[in-house]
Structure formats: C-alpha cells, structure tokens
Amino acid sequence: MSVYLLRRLIQAAGVVLAMSIIVFIGVFAIGDPVEILISPDADQIERERAVAALGLDLPLWQQYLVFLGKAVQGDLGRSFVFNEPALQLILQRMPATLELALAATVGAIIIGLPLGLYAGLKPNSLGSKAIMAGSILGFSLPTFWVGLMLIMIFAVQLGWLPSTGRGETRELLGLRWSFLTADGLSHLVMPALNLALFKISLVIRLTRAGVRETMLMDYVKFARAKGLSPFRVTFVHVFKNILIPVITVTGLEFGSTIAFSVVTESIFAWPGMGKLIIDSINVLDRPVIVAYLMIIVLMFITINLVVDLMYSVLDPRVRLDSK
Amino acid sequence: MRKSIRSAAVAAVSLMAAGLPAGQVWAQEQTLNMGVGSPVTSLDPHYHQLSPNNAVSDMIFDKLVNTDAAARNIPGLAESWRAVGPTTWEFKLRPNVRFHNGNAFTAEDVVFTIQRLPNVPNSPSSYAAYARPIVRMEVVDPLTIRFHTAAPYPLMPLDMTNVRILDSETHANAATEDFNAGRAAIGTGPWRVVSHRNGDRIEFERNDAYWGDKPAFARVNYRMVTNDATRTASLLSGDLDFIDQVPTSDLARLRRDPNMALSETVGLRLIFLGLDHLRAANENSPFITDNEGRPLGRNPLQDVRVRRALSIAIDRKAIAERVMEGAATPSGQFLPPGTFSHVPDVAAPEYNPDQARRLLAEAGYPNGFRITLNSPNDRYINDSRIAQAVGQMWTRIGVRTAVEAQTWATFVGRAGRQEYSSHLIGWGSNPDGSHPLRNIIATVSRERGWGASNRGRYSNAEIDGILTQALVELDEEKREQMLIRAQRIAAEQVAVIPLHIQTNIWAMRRGLTHTPRVDELTRAQDVRPAAAR
Numbered sequence: 046m047s048v049y050l051l052r053r054l055i056q057a058a059g060v061v062l063a064m065s066i067i068v069f070i071g072v073f074a075i076g077d078p079v080e081i082l083i084s085p086d087a088d089q090i091e092r093e094r095a096v097a098a099l100g101l102d103l104p105l106w107q108q109y110l111v112f113l114g115k116a117v118q119g120d121l122g123r124s125f126v127f128n129e130p131a132l133q134l135i136l137q138r139m140p141a142t143l144e145l146a147l148a149a150t151v152g153a154i155i156i157g158l159p160l161g162l163y164a165g166l167k168p169n170s171l172g173s174k175a176i177m178a179g180s181i182l183g184f185s186l187p188t189f190w191v192g193l194m195l196i197m198i199f200a201v202q203l204g205w206l207p208s209t210g211r212g213e214t215r216e217l218l219g220l221r222w223s224f225l226t227a228d229g230l231s232h233l234v235m236p237a238l239n240l241a242l243f244k245i246s247l248v249i250r251l252t253r254a255g256v257r258e259t260m261l262m263d264y265v266k267f268a269r270a271k272g273l274s275p276f277r278v279t280f281v282h283v284f285k286n287i288l289i290p291v292i293t294v295t296g297l298e299f300g301s302t303i304a305f306s307v308v309t310e311s312i313f314a315w316p317g318m319g320k321l322i323i324d325s326i327n328v329l330d331r332p333v334i335v336a337y338l339m340i341i342v343l344m345f346i347t348i349n350l351v352v353d354l355m356y357s358v359l360d361p362r363v364r365l366d367s368k
Numbered sequence: 369m370r371k372s373i374r375s376a377a378v379a380a381v382s383l384m385a386a387g388l389p390a391g392q393v394w395a396q397e398q399t400l401n402m403g404v405g406s407p408v409t410s411l412d413p414h415y416h417q418l419s420p421n422n423a424v425s426d427m428i429f430d431k432l433v434n435t436d437a438a439a440r441n442i443p444g445l446a447e448s449w450r451a452v453g454p455t456t457w458e459f460k461l462r463p464n465v466r467f468h469n470g471n472a473f474t475a476e477d478v479v480f481t482i483q484r485l486p487n488v489p490n491s492p493s494s495y496a497a498y499a500r501p502i503v504r505m506e507v508v509d510p511l512t513i514r515f516h517t518a519a520p521y522p523l524m525p526l527d528m529t530n531v532r533i534l535d536s537e538t539h540a541n542a543a544t545e546d547f548n549a550g551r552a553a554i555g556t557g558p559w560r561v562v563s564h565r566n567g568d569r570i571e572f573e574r575n576d577a578y579w580g581d582k583p584a585f586a587r588v589n590y591r592m593v594t595n596d597a598t599r600t601a602s603l604l605s606g607d608l609d610f611i612d613q614v615p616t617s618d619l620a621r622l623r624r625d626p627n628m629a630l631s632e633t634v635g636l637r638l639i640f641l642g643l644d645h646l647r648a649a650n651e652n653s654p655f656i657t658d659n660e661g662r663p664l665g666r667n668p669l670q671d672v673r674v675r676r677a678l679s680i681a682i683d684r685k686a687i688a689e690r691v692m693e694g695a696a697t698p699s700g701q702f703l704p705p706g707t708f709s710h711v712p713d714v715a716a717p718e719y720n721p722d723q724a725r726r727l728l729a730e731a732g733y734p735n736g737f738r739i740t741l742n743s744p745n746d747r748y749i750n751d752s753r754i755a756q757a758v759g760q761m762w763t764r765i766g767v768r769t770a771v772e773a774q775t776w777a778t779f780v781g782r783a784g785r786q787e788y789s790s791h792l793i794g795w796g797s798n799p800d801g802s803h804p805l806r807n808i809i810a811t812v813s814r815e816r817g818w819g820a821s822n823r824g825r826y827s828n829a830e831i832d833g834i835l836t837q838a839l840v841e842l843d844e845e846k847r848e849q850m851l852i853r854a855q856r857i858a859a860e861q862v863a864v865i866p867l868h869i870q871t872n873i874w875a876m877r878r879g880l881t882h883t884p885r886v887d888e889l890t891r892a893q894d895v896r897p898a899a900a901r
Binding site: 075076077078079080081082083084085086087088089090091092094095098099123125126127128129134137193196197200201204207208209210211311312313314316320321324326327328329 | 403407410412415416417418489490491493496497544545548566567568569592595602604606746776777779780781782795796803806814817820
C-alpha cells in the first residue's frame, strides 16, 4: 500500500515538472506579457524597466531555473498583474470554485440518480423516454448558452434569482461559504445547475445502463424468486452494484468540473479560480497560470487516488495490492 | 445629508403612490451597484497604468490637476498653476483638504508622491515617466510647490492629471499589497474603500468630508462583470444599476427599453490601420504579394498614392453605422472635434473607390496586389469584424485582402516586431496632439522616448522637427498651431489610416443620470439620481 502511494506521488511530481516546462514554453510562444501589461505610451526606458522588474530579461531557461529554485521552497512566484504571491491568489479563490463544484456534483447525484433509476426500471414508459431525451440535451447544449438562457429566464424575465455574483457569505472552518445564507444560496443555484447539467445527464445514463444490466443478473432473479420486496431488491441488491461506475465517473468528473468551471464562472461572474485563470491567460500572467495548472494536476492525481481507494472499498474484487 | 434624506423620502412617497415598494426605492437611493467590464488589478494608484485602475484611483484619490468630462484640465488638489519661469512650474495647493484618516494635505505629500512614482516594486507599467521631467522640487510654503525641469516642459499640467496624490505619513512604507488589502487605500477623494476582493468587487462609502461635490450615493458596490452578455442581463434583471462597455449588439434593445437609459459621448480612442513603413520601396513586405502569390519585389505601402488609395477605398460611414451600430464617428485624425489641437480642416476621408483605383493605377498597380490585414479579435469593440469589412472594401478596388484575426496576446507582440504589412489597432489619446504624435507617428528613438507604439515604423523628419519644437513651447496657442501642423502632415502623408473614433457608452436603469467621460473612465461620482439634479 505505501509503495503504491509512493509510486503515485513520484508520478505526480514528474507530471507537474513536465507541465511547468510546457507552460513556460507555451506562454513564451504566445507572446510577451510586458507588451500586454504595459501602458501603450510607455517609452523604451520604461519598457526595459518593466521587463527587468518582471524577471523577463533573462533567457527562458534561466527564468525557468529561477522559478524551479523558488518553487522547491514553496514559492511559485508573484503575479505580474497583482504583485501578490500566485499561490495565495489562487488559494483565495479556491473555496468559491470548490463550493460551486461540490454543489454541482451533489446536485448531479441527487437529480441524476433517481431519474436514472426510474428510467432503468421502467425503460418503456413515457417518462423514461422524456428523461433520456432530456439527457441528450444536457450533453449537447453548450454551457455558455445554457448559462445565458438561465440568466435571461430566471433573472431577467421571472426575476426569481439574482443574475450574477456570489452573494452574502458566512465563515465556516476559516473559509467563506455562500450556501450558509439564503442570499448566497440563491446566487449559487443557477451557476451550480449550469455546471451540473452535463453531469446530471451523465449520471442518468450511467445509472440507467447499470440498472438495466443488473436487473438481468442471476442474483437479482434469485432475490426476486426468494420473494424479497421489489423495494429491497432495487435499493439493496441493484443499487449497491450500480454505484461503482457512478462513483468512479463522478469522482473523475469532479476534477474536470473544478478545472473547467471557467465558462460558468465567467458567465455568472463567480469569483473563483476559473475566472482568475481566464483573466490571467488573457494578460499572460505566467506565474498564476503555472501555479494554477500545478494545483490542478495535483488535484487530478489526488482525486484519481481517492477514487481508486473508494473503488476497493465498494468492490471487494478490486484489491489495490494486486496492482 | 439631511436634504438628501428628505428628497429621498419625497421620492419614496411619490413612488409608493405609483405602486412600488418603498423599501426598495430607499435601498436604491443609498447603494449604487455598478458593473464594469474590465477588471481592476490594483488599488495602488502608482502600480499599474490601466484605465480601470485609473478610474478606481479617481474615486479614492485626487490629483493636482483634475480633468472634466471632456478631458479639459480643471483645478484638483491644486487651485491654480502657472509657469513662473521657462523651466519652473508653480502649483498653488488647495487649503483645508484632509485625507480619509484625517491627515492634512500639504506640499510635502506632493513631494512624497512624485518620489514614489519610479519606486514601486515589480510594477508592470509604472507612472515613472511623469516624474522624469522633474529635476528638482521646491516647497515654497506648505501650500505652494515648484517643479523645476531641465528644459521647458509644457505638458506638466497634463502629466499631473495622471498622478494621484498620497499622504507622506500614511504611505511612507505602504506596499502595493497594503493598498490592495484596503489598509493603505486612503486618499483625499470622494470615496473611501470599505473592502476589496481582487477581480470581484470593491465596496465604497461616501467620504462626507470631501472638499468637492459630494457624491449622491452613500455606498457603492463596484463589481467586475467581464462577460458582456451577463453584464447587460444583470442590468436588465436589476442586480446592477449601472454598467459600462455596453456591447453594440445590445444597444438597439436597451434604447427601446423604457426602463433603461443610455449615456454616451464621442471618446478619445481612434481605431486605425498601421502600415508597414519599415521595408524600403525596393524590399518585400511580409504579407504583400502579387496576384499570383509571388513576392512583389517592392513595398507598395511606401508610395503615398497607394496609402491614399487604401484609405479612400474604405467606406467609414458604413463601418460606423453597420458594424459599430452607430457607436463610432468616422475620423481622419486622432482627436475628436473640440479637443485641444484637433485639426479643423482634416475631415474623415471620403469614400471614393473609383479615385482609389485610379491612384493604384498611377502608382503602377492597375491590377492591384494581395495583402493580409492582421487584427486582434478580443481587444477593441468589434475589431475583427471591422477588419473583415475593410478587407472586402480593399478587395473591391483590386487589392485582394485576406484578414487574419487573432488574440491580442499574440497579435500585439507580432505587431511590435513589425511582422505585419498592415494591422488594425486602436489608440486612446490624451487630449493633446503631442500624445499620439509622439507615440505613433514620430520616428522611433530610445533617447527621446518617441515612437513607443509606432508599430509600422513611420518616419518623417518634418513632423519630428515640429514636434521637437512643440514639446518645449510654453505658449499654448503657438503650441496648438504646431501640433495641428504636424498632424495635418501626418494626415496628408497617410502615416496611418484612421477609421473611426469610438463612442463611449454606459447604460443604467431609468432614474439615474450619468456624465459620460471622453476618457472612458467609469467612476461612481459621475452617477446621480435623476431627481436630485
């Protein structure tokens, strides 16, 4: 077990290193941050000063070594734009994104599982067909469009929900959360739903497929033959087994929800990491881009690890030490 | 204050009669929710030269010289100023001004501020250039300060409109982070900072001790909503009272909506085409070929007839009306009418495709040539669509044009390395002809600090000569005539191809009025309830 963990951590370090090199070269290839940040009427002396101030006067490989030297000590550099440590900037925004992603994931399970279950148990009913048709829409409609439509309908036309922002927050465990206040919750609903839409459809489809497959299994037939109530058959025998793929996929999807909440965050002006990264890319704020991607890589690796561990708990056939 | 409560109460009663809940009206009178399209990156007024930062700095701090909505200099923390000698400017400071923390404002604070400008660590775009002409500062008395310069420097008052004054005591050791955290965001301006969340929102409250016109609102919630469609939607839904950078596609709808009002003014930002002047007449320009796609062997853009043909081939009115939905004014120069050193006799070039074809033939290109027009697609209002329109118009006179649009981050670097033959770009001028001339038209020179954004490398000795004189001429009238002469030459020689000057547009719920600013700054003190006027 510990050997396994160690190996995973070494892999993670390798990925992070490779990724930082790619970002360095990538940002260098896209353009010059100073050209973007500097006032257009700045003269040559001022430009040279800015280049030196941001450490961009060194050759790229030296810039990278400077970065690496500091990164080992836990310093991922200062944002060109905000003049604050990049890591701190991102961590400040992280709770907002985490909250949004968690709300979306929980929402996807709460909505997706029952609908998927229903569609699996009664595949030929009208309701099931409607659910399946709806899930196709969930898959195929682009997030930014759905987000704007949600705003137009629920904020502009009906006036039920606030259109943008995070609303009132309350402190819990040292972080600020919006789901603890009514105002915050009302701000959370639309962005969370928008982000969850794709995942709801995914959960519905996974659950339905699982249910349909499991219902034909011998042990289910046997349970029914034994005279168990349909309720017990569904929620004990079937449900437990279909949870495995659902958990795997939802877990893996959680990572991408956080990483790719960019669109939803910018449409709903949600002050999370996604909005920060898109702003940073626009001005080539390299320290923030690098730090953000490093965090995301670490997060993906952690999530994969957690999913693997949960998998082994749920399914006794999967033994980690056999890997 | 008492008066505003009473007028609010009156407004509340009259609106109640109209069937609106009184509480809502009250809240709206007191807090202004503003949505801006560009993020503010710092509350440190000397850290990052950027319009959104300047707008917010104008709310917290004051300058010696303020500018009115039309960008004319008006007294700020200095009540008056004059050149007392050829190389000495004297500023008489306003008495009884206090910072938000109660400290008095004196000449020492000005000295401290000017000294701080070049010394802000890690600044990606500093304000140091405004301190550079000053070789010595002399505090005559607590309310009089003199700036000594090496050479006559007529732009001193204009420079001072960019420098926000700090307190020598409060800010002695203040770092950019202290400003961003709100701790050090203490000025003499009309608003105090209550809280700041980077890239999300800034909350302000009114500075009741402000020396000038008191703001109408007790509190301001200044939110950064970068997505265009969302910003409009938030205004429509009532979450925001006021937005800037209204997308042109929403203009028609907002104009029709009886609950909305717009405020607009012709701005100072010219959209123009930069041309390749770097390659000599007998060299190839990178994106120009003959009609078969082979190198041309010469740079047609060195011929003024070709440049003129390209300019009059463009139907500027059509672009302003169709692509820009009316939110632009065709122009043949950098500055709009009414601005210092606007050239009265240079109009927007008339659309004349026949004349353009004749000029091309005269220049030796009866069958035209091929060119690529490069453009950013995320920088200026409708930038890539304007480029496409220009491309079609050029193709119509025989210059077969391909349009290549890309993100600003890539575009600006390549344009700065003279990789393009023609490019679409914009320039936000200071209201003084020397600003665009010096940065875009003048010959690139490190020593003089000229040509910082002269990406086409235009060079004209005559213009350079006039500009050199104008930059040391203290007589404003003579100076204006010089700048006009230089700009007229630039227009005749088609140094760049001006297209249009953008209209700055803000939108608000009915019941508010706004004084639109030519400099694009979105500031809460410019918004007032319509009834209070």
